[in-house]
Amino acid sequence: MTPVPETGPAAAAPGSPDDVLAVRNLGVTVGGRKLVEDVDFTIRAGERVGLIGESGSGKSLTALSVMGLLPEGLRASGSVRLAGVGHDLVGADEARMSRVRGKEIAMVFQEPMTALNPTMRVGRQIAEVLLIHRTRPDRASARAAAVELLAQVGLPDPAAAAQAYPHQFSGGQRQRVVLAIALANDPALLVCDEPTTALDVTVQARVLDLIVRGVQDRRSAMLFITHDLAVVATACERVMVMYGGRLVESGPVREVFTRPRHRYTQGLIGASDLTVVDDRGRLATIPGSVPAAGRFPAGCVFRNRCAQATDVCATRPEWVPTGPDSGYACFHPVPAGSGAPGTGSPTNQEAGRG
Numbered sequence: 001m002t003p004v005p006e007t008g009p010a011a012a013a014p015g016s017p018d019d020v021l022a023v024r025n026l027g028v029t030v031g032g033r034k035l036v037e038d039v040d041f042t043i044r045a046g047e048r049v050g051l052i053g054e055s056g057s058g059k060s061l062t063a064l065s066v067m068g069l070l071p072e073g074l075r076a077s078g079s080v081r082l083a084g085v086g087h088d089l090v091g092a093d094e095a096r097m098s099r100v101r102g103k104e105i106a107m108v109f110q111e112p113m114t115a116l117n118p119t120m121r122v123g124r125q126i127a128e129v130l131l132i133h134r135t136r137p138d139r140a141s142a143r144a145a146a147v148e149l150l151a152q153v154g155l156p157d158p159a160a161a162a163q164a165y166p167h168q169f170s171g172g173q174r175q176r177v178v179l180a181i182a183l184a185n186d187p188a189l190l191v192c193d194e195p196t197t198a199l200d201v202t203v204q205a206r207v208l209d210l211i212v213r214g215v216q217d218r219r220s221a222m223l224f225i226t227h228d229l230a231v232v233a234t235a236c237e238r239v240m241v242m243y244g245g246r247l248v249e250s251g252p253v254r255e256v257f258t259r260p261r262h263r264y265t266q267g268l269i270g271a272s273d274l275t276v277v278d279d280r281g282r283l284a285t286i287p288g289s290v291p292a293a294g295r296f297p298a299g300c301v302f303r304n305r306c307a308q309a310t311d312v313c314a315t316r317p318e319w320v321p322t323g324p325d326s327g328y329a330c331f332h333p334v335p336a337g338s339g340a341p342g343t344g345s346p347t348n349q350e351a352g353r354g
Helices: 059-067 094-100 122-132 139-152 158-162 171-183 201-218 229-235 253-258 263-272
Strands: 019-030 033-044 048-052 075-082 105-108 189-193 221-225 238-243 246-252
Touching (some): 019 059, 033 059, 033 221, 033 246, 048 059, 048 229, 059 075, 059 105, 059 189, 059 221, 122 139, 122 158, 122 171, 139 171, 189 201, 201 221, 201 229, 221 229, 229 253, 238 253
Parallel strands (some): 048 238
Antiparallel strands (some): 019 033, 019 075, 238 246
């Protein structure tokens, strides 16, 4: 078995000038139950990384841990280090995190109305972020920068838009406002948690393009959480697959989508392909459903849904690590060169139906 990469605070600091985020041995617990466990990855400057998996796999908890925004009662452990920040984000108090959030690291949530103040004009909300972090010297320059940012995210008549309230915009326009706020201080890392899921397909494509161009222009790193494989194929260079609160596979998008090493990844890809049906005309699905958080079976957490599972899967460690940031291969890997059922360009369909 390949040795597990070193974890812990000493290993967590970004290892090269290009490393923006280093996550080591990240765990999330509640009441003694493990919801996320042994999560390790790095993201380099300018790199766009997707994090995929079914609902309940631990994607959002991972993102909220990075942001220091876990709900009350949940506890993060391990280490999260961000380039340019002199302390570990895990365990940092709110005063320290408030200096980091919105400046060094920013987040775009799925529902923009939860991120916007409904009683405040959007231009003022953008200007406030600039003033809090002192990236503009006064209110006049902050207001001017807010109008410029609204223009950058493609809102028509940005000067008028700055004077409007959130309820006066459509869902896609509100998400553009949230993106303008997130990018206002040129963060080193942008975290996106299902930012286009609530939008229709046409608007989704436009907002996705704005997100990608926004991070490219700033050479910001991006962590993009989604269940949509097509979005990852469009927006990301590397993908990480999560199940049972663990990363089970990672690698370049094209490699993972065409030559998956883990049976769970194979199932996700097969379930996203609408061109493949069985002899009764039924689409591919992953049997069963994701167990409740922290209630995964012993051994390989995917074994109760895997057709290739054997008795050994219940007793051996879940996955064999294949190296730092390269994910894991299960004990019954997809045969080399076989690909996944119906692989090709992932469709615009939720991964892992059923």
